[in-house]
Amino acid sequence: MDERGPLCVGIDPHPSLLADWGLPDDPQGLERFAGTVVEALAGRVAALKPQAAFFERFGSRGIAVLERAVAEARAAGALVIMDAKRGDIGSTMTAYAEAYLGEGAPLFSDAVTLSPYLGFGALRPALDLARANGCGVFVLARTSNPEGAEVQTATTAAGRQVGQEVLERLAAENAGARPLGSFGAVVGATLAAEPGEGGGVPGEWLAINGPLLAPGIGAQGAAAADLPRVFGPALSRVVPHVSRGVLRHGPHLAALREAAAREAGQIARVAGSGA
Numbered sequence: 001m002d003e004r005g006p007l008c009v010g011i012d013p014h015p016s017l018l019a020d021w022g023l024p025d026d027p028q029g030l031e032r033f034a035g036t037v038v039e040a041l042a043g044r045v046a047a048l049k050p051q052a053a054f055f056e057r058f059g060s061r062g063i064a065v066l067e068r069a070v071a072e073a074r075a076a077g078a079l080v081i082m083d084a085k086r087g088d089i090g091s092t093m094t095a096y097a098e099a100y101l102g103e104g105a106p107l108f109s110d111a112v113t114l115s116p117y118l119g120f121g122a123l124r125p126a127l128d129l130a131r132a133n134g135c136g137v138f139v140l141a142r143t144s145n146p147e148g149a150e151v152q153t154a155t156t157a158a159g160r161q162v163g164q165e166v167l168e169r170l171a172a173e174n175a176g177a178r179p180l181g182s183f184g185a186v187v188g189a190t191l192a193a194e195p196g197e198g199g200g201v202p203g204e205w206l207a208i209n210g211p212l213l214a215p216g217i218g219a220q221g222a223a224a225a226d227l228p229r230v231f232g233p234a235l236s237r238v239v240p241h242v243s244r245g246v247l248r249h250g251p252h253l254a255a256l257r258e259a260a261a262r263e264a265g266q267i268a269r270v271a272g273s274g275a
């Protein structure tokens with residue numbers, strides 16, 4: 001983030017984007033799409049976030065494309081955040097953790113997204129493996145979709161919101177880490193549109209002492225200008241994420257790079273303004 005700016009761009013090969021790029025909706029199209037995004041941006045942005053679902057659509061051939069995209073993106077210097085949103089009982093969680101964070105795993109990534117809704121404690125195998133292998137995780141706390149609030153703002157027996165408890169557990173994982181711990185939260189940039197204090201609790205974003213992955217910019221309606229309202233003083237820890245908002249400008253490398261640079265510029269302006 002220090003070297004390249006904080007922007008994370010998604011690799012989301014939607015069927016409609018494949019069509020717009022003149023590519024077939026098959027593994028060859030997927031390969032061309034992912035390869036183009038990696039070639040255009042892996043040497044420039046802080047992170048790329050492949051959305052595993054779009055690769056899983058094609059079974060083993062899609063997974064093979066994903067493996068190559070991850071390896072090439074990392075070789076070009078981008079961090080890879082695998083958006084797989086995994087979460088399961090502890091014993092199964094070990095296998096998920098090994099798939100994305102295990103040394104030598106074909107899909108080894110710098111970080112993986114996790115769902116804590118089988119209980120935060122069930123994520124323990126992934127947290128431990130991330131720590132052991134120098135990786136990170138991003139745990140869903142307040143997601144960018146409107147439906148997320150019905151679960152994430154529900155009140156627990158302890159009188160806290162579910163999403164707030166997720167943040168507290170992340171804070172415990174990151175305790176004492178400098179400059180920041182590796183256990184991050186997913187917090188939608190779209191929260192700015194929700195009633196209340198940006199829909200969020202900026203003090204708690206800061207308290208987790210970890211990075212905050214913020215999807216929702218572009219196609220989901222949020223903008224870089226919303227980030228200060230949602231994150232307040234935690235803005236410097238935010239990894240803003242854009243997928244379709246950049247990808248719709250493809251397939252030409254120059255156009256993808258310009259689109260990413262535009263997003264990065266808007267983010268830098270709000271971060272620099274202290275707004």
Ligand SMILES: O=c1ccn([C@@H]2O[C@H](COP(=O)(O)O)[C@@H](O)[C@H]2O)c(=O)[nH]1
Pocket residue numbers: 010012051083142143144145186187188215216217218219220241242243244245
């Ligand atoms: O709360 C969340 C968590 C993950 N996502 C994922 O991010 C991208 C967003 O794509 P856009 O095209 O920029 O809308 C996508 O892969 C989602 O699955 C999210 O949107 N919100």
